[in-house]
Amino acid sequence: MIVADKKPIEEIIEEIRDKKRVLVLGCNECVTVCEAGGKKEVGVLSSALRMYFLKNSTETRIEEKTLERQCDHEYLEEIRDIVDQYDAVVSLACGVGVQFMAEKYHATPVYPGVNTCFLGATEERGLWTERCQACGDCILAHTGGICPVSRCAKRVLNGPCGGATNGKCEISKETDCAWHLIIERLKALGRLDDYEKISSVKDWSTDRAGGPRKILREDVQ
Amino acid sequence: MGCMEGDCHFNSGNFRARKRIEQAQKILETIGIGGQRAQMYNLSSSEGPLFAQIAFEMYEKIKEMGPNPIKMVKKKAA
Numbered sequence: 001m002i003v004a005d006k007k008p009i010e011e012i013i014e015e016i017r018d019k020k021r022v023l024v025l026g027c028n029e030c031v032t033v034c035e036a037g038g039k040k041e042v043g044v045l046s047s048a049l050r051m052y053f054l055k056n057s058t059e060t061r062i063e064e065k066t067l068e069r070q071c072d073h074e075y076l077e078e079i080r081d082i083v084d085q086y087d088a089v090v091s092l093a094c095g096v097g098v099q100f101m102a103e104k105y106h107a108t109p110v111y112p113g114v115n116t117c118f119l120g121a122t123e124e125r126g127l128w129t130e131r132c133q134a135c136g137d138c139i140l141a142h143t144g145g146i147c148p149v150s151r152c153a154k155r156v157l158n159g160p161c162g163g164a165t166n167g168k169c170e171i172s173k174e175t176d177c178a179w180h181l182i183i184e185r186l187k188a189l190g191r192l193d194d195y196e197k198i199s200s201v202k203d204w205s206t207d208r209a210g211g212p213r214k215i216l217r218e219d220v221q
Numbered sequence: 222m223g224c225m226e227g228d229c230h231f232n233s234g235n236f237r238a239r240k241r242i243e244q245a246q247k248i249l250e251t252i253g254i255g256g257q258r259a260q261m262y263n264l265s266s267s268e269g270p271l272f273a274q275i276a277f278e279m280y281e282k283i284k285e286m287g288p289n290p291i292k293m294v295k296k297k298a299a
Contacts, residue, residue: 008251009248009251009252010251013252044248048248048251048252049252051252051254051291052252052253054291054294054295055252055253055254055290055291055294056253057294057298
């Protein structure tokens with residue numbers, strides 16, 4: 001899922017300070033799971049903003065709503081009839097939702113309420129870690145299901161590098177060396193021969209290097 | 222109020238409650254209401270006098286901080 005983190009309330013207040021009516025818009029998908037932008041977080045942020053503006057005698061009205069998704073036309077349409085009533089929308093969706101909202105409703109300023117961080121997994125409640133960089137050319141089949149692109153600081157494809165010590169990366173003692181994990185995993189799978197195969201140069205044109213990406217699938221259109 | 226640490230019927234419920242209170246304190250502080258208005262205490266059900274002492278402490282603390290600023294604004298506007 002897309003993992004996001006909450007933005008400091010001060011930053012959000014600064015963006016909407018001069019607005020009269022603001023909609024705090026949550027998303028029921030990834031940001032709900034990572035507890036940054038779901039219905040609960042929308043409620044907490046909206047209450048805090050209401051208290052702040054009330055205390056400062058500012059006539060800013062805060063209203064709240066949470067959509068099923070903000071990255072789909074279908075669900076964003078649900079606010080078409082009400083969006084013009086607001087001077088601004090604070091979207092607690094990921095960067096995709098914020099941008100889709102901005103593209104769809106040109107006349108309403110949209111501000112992000114979260115910082116979108118990475119594609120990751122929930123290791124335990126309150127702990128999310130990165131697992132994928134969406135490079136567009138998955139090599140997990142050859143690396144025992146552990147991604148060196150997202151989990152090796154150098155994105156080394158034939159690792160480990162010389163900076164690994166006792167299974168940890170040189171950038172931090174808390175960071176596992178992805179290649180150490182890959183070797184251990186291949187060993188457990190009885191596929192250590194795969195480790196001996198040299199990976200050829202990766203085609204990075206499917207990554208961000210090729211500019212914004214697009215997938216067109218006529219079979220599902 | 223939570224049970225003594227390690228003595229919670231919900232195992233980690235009181236630890237989680239403490240974290241929630243800390244979060245609420247941060248928010249209240251940020252928006253200028255005062256984080257100290259929310260406090261977490263741990264005590265057992267047999268500690269009646271301690272309960273009373275904590276209630277008194279809280280009363281003193283709130284009195285010292287003054288009324289809720291939001292209520293003051295509302296009162297002025299009325």
